[in-house]
Amino acid sequence: TQLLEQSPQFLSIQEGENLTVYCNSSSVFSSLQWYRQEPGEGPVLLVTVVTGGEVKKLKRLTFQFGDARKDSSLHITAAQPGDTGLYLCAGVSGGYQKVTFGIGTKLQVIP
């Protein structure tokens, strides 16, 4: 069974602070995705990283895929209240590209 561990599970910070959340596994994935889910909504795909060591930027969000393709991090610069939500990482593997989700990091950005 492939498991994805996310840390921290809960994070409450002030607007303007920086933060990093982590997604770790003992398994190798062909790609890794990050989703954000707001209360009462379904998850929305933010990014897919494919190559070991890859770094992708989405405005104030920076995503990195580990060299061994087993882990990933999400760094948010100058967090804003609109960043509040549940951040889910998901590893893709297998011939059918099976997607395995982590439990998520619940982020609250206080104005």
Add this chain to the structure above:
Amino acid sequence: ETGVTQTPRHLVMGMTNKKSLKCEQHLGHNAMYWYKQSAKKPLELMFVYSLEERVENNSVPSRFSPECPNSSHLFLHLHTLQPEDSALYLCASSQAYRGINTGELFFGEGSRLTVL
């Protein structure tokens, strides 16, 4: 309508009721999924349909019965549920090219199910 739409958004049912959840995708995708989201647990994959054929069934109890009449519609029929089945049920779709699924999922807003 765009994206993936789910109905109803909220459902309360007794353990002896029969109800159905509906999902429709307007993205032209050829794979559809049912996921269960419970508190303090990762999203659990329940069923996968590719080109209207069920390709994965993750040991889901028979009280959950999926139906995929075409590539745009997916149903989850519910019968004799238990209180522990209360959760957010999410439908998703994706596109597979030549049998390889990109894994990028587009989710609906979910159906919040409460079983009394």
